[in-house]
């Protein structure tokens with residue numbers, strides 16, 4: 001007894017501490033169509049957790065639910081142990097959970113540098129200052145340039161974001177997301193539409209930034225998933241088909257039958 | 267580019283200071299009032315991406331409050347104007363709070379509905395004078411000692427009001443707040459995902475826009491010594507949309523150009539009576555078809571295009587990447 005309690009307590013403490021994002025029986029119906037069906041997911045802190053599955057499996061909807069862009073029909077969402085089922089999207093971002101979007105989401109009429117700066121200025125608390133000149137923001141320029149360099153966009157800093165090629169827009173989104181130094185990132189197909197060179201650059205970047213962070217990533221490129229992720233969840237028709245490491249999942253007969261056998265493009 | 271803005275501003279202010287000695291001052295004051303109204307409206311439409319179809323409510327309610335406080339309560343002009351602006355701000359806060367929950371055409375419809383409520387209130391309420399409006403409002407003495415009955419003195423006061431309003435709106439557009447506002451306009455979900463509570467920004471913008479629309483309405487009362495139903499009618503809401511789109515929404519100078527054009531046409535076409543509306547309508551349709559970005563918007567686009575052309579000419583002997591970098595280094599800040 002004298003030795004059992006603290007040990008048990010620690011074990012429990014670590015267990016709750018370890019989970020960054022958890023969903024319990026998460027369900028979303030669109031007018032009778034169930035896009036996400038009873039999904040219970042646990043994402044361990046500090047890991048890269050990939051979500052894969054065919055188009056229309058409900059991956060993006062799941063992201064929308066977790067980040068509160070959609071309200072679930074039923075089920076619960078926990079972030080670092082607290083219930084966020086009723087939270088607001090913007091407040092989640094303020095608590096370190098930042099998502100990106102499947103379709104490229106830059107601010108096209110702002111310059112590339114300004115895109116990143118808009119993210120940098122948010123925690124500074126000056127965003128409501130309509131009486132201050134824009135020059136107030138220039139002290140964020142150095143940090144913004146660092147982030148742009150990390151994603152290979154330093155040369156495009158002064159151009160409009162809308163004029164970037166598709167793959168470079170995706171890179172800009174990652175820089176913008178990183179500007180907030182989020183604890184938890186949800187990346188929806190971050191490499192879709194990128195050339196192979198950019199894919200390896202961004203894959204390496206994700207690997208680098210994953211230290212001390214939790215990353216949930218929807219991704220189609222199997223090689224990237226295999227290389228990067230600690231855990232993989234396979235979704236199909238809104239339900240979890242399989243869950244585990246790449247080795248476990250890729251050996252799962254249901255997964256093989258569902259689509260893995262059809263080629264490496266999931 | 268900031269330096270170019272400054273040079274342009276100095277030239278414009280000098281021109282505006284000389285103007286009343288060359289042109290009819292009441293006409294100029296009308297242009298300034300509507301230019302301010304359109305600038306305030308443009309903050310919401312051009313930078314906030316929100317099309318209000320009921321901005322007459324703020325222009326008009328401020329004009330009634332200014333007229334009433336000056337005529338009945340004996341307020342000095344500056345206090346009357348502040349009272350009008352406060353009324354517009356308050357109305358903007360309430361209506362804006364309710365309207366920003368809607369987007370697109372629904373937002374336009376909700377704002378129109380609120381403006382119609384204000385219109386019927388103005389028609390029925392005892393203090394607004396119904397069809398007659400509030401007439402013969404004394405211009406009074408600014409700060410208690412500058413007699414505004416003289417048109418030239420009044421012109422300089424109205425000019426000061428315009429410049430204050432224009433500067434505040436310009437500053438807002440190019441401020442940390444303005445950056446976020448543009449980001450919300452461009453991609454609201456993304457702005458939310460960065461942690462911005464976008465409704466707060468939209469509401470603040472709505473209130474700022476209403477307040478300066480109110481300033482314009484209040485100034486108009488001083489010029490014409492009148493607050494009337496025409497200021498709260500839906501046609502007034504439509505006119506400010508027209509001015510802004512003609513001049514170029516989302517450009518700083520567009521609304522000024524648009525307002526000047528519309529007021530000039532109204533003045534010179536006045537002999538044609540009811541045809542004015544039709545002629546304005548035709549001009550509007552032509553403009554929308556020919557230059558969709560508005561006059562200033564189109565001019566800026568041509569200017570940017572010319573710059574790109576120049577860059578292209580240089581391209582023959584310089585590596586491509588260098589040129590794009592060079593061209594990009596001097597971004598044209600929209601005026």
Ligand SMILES: Nc1ncnc2c1ncn2[C@@H]1O[C@H](COP(=O)(O)OP(=O)(O)O)[C@@H](O)[C@H]1O
Nearest residue numbers: 030033035053054055056057058059060061062
């Ligand atoms: N807002 C919505 N309204 C109705 N149906 C939707 C909505 N969003 C997604 N769906 C449907 O839900 C299913 C899952 O979509 P999605 O989550 O985007 O899939 P994935 O990201 O896995 O490709 C699709 O059949 C899609 O048509």
Ligand SMILES: [Mg+2]
Nearest residue numbers: 059060061102
């Ligand atoms: Mg998707």
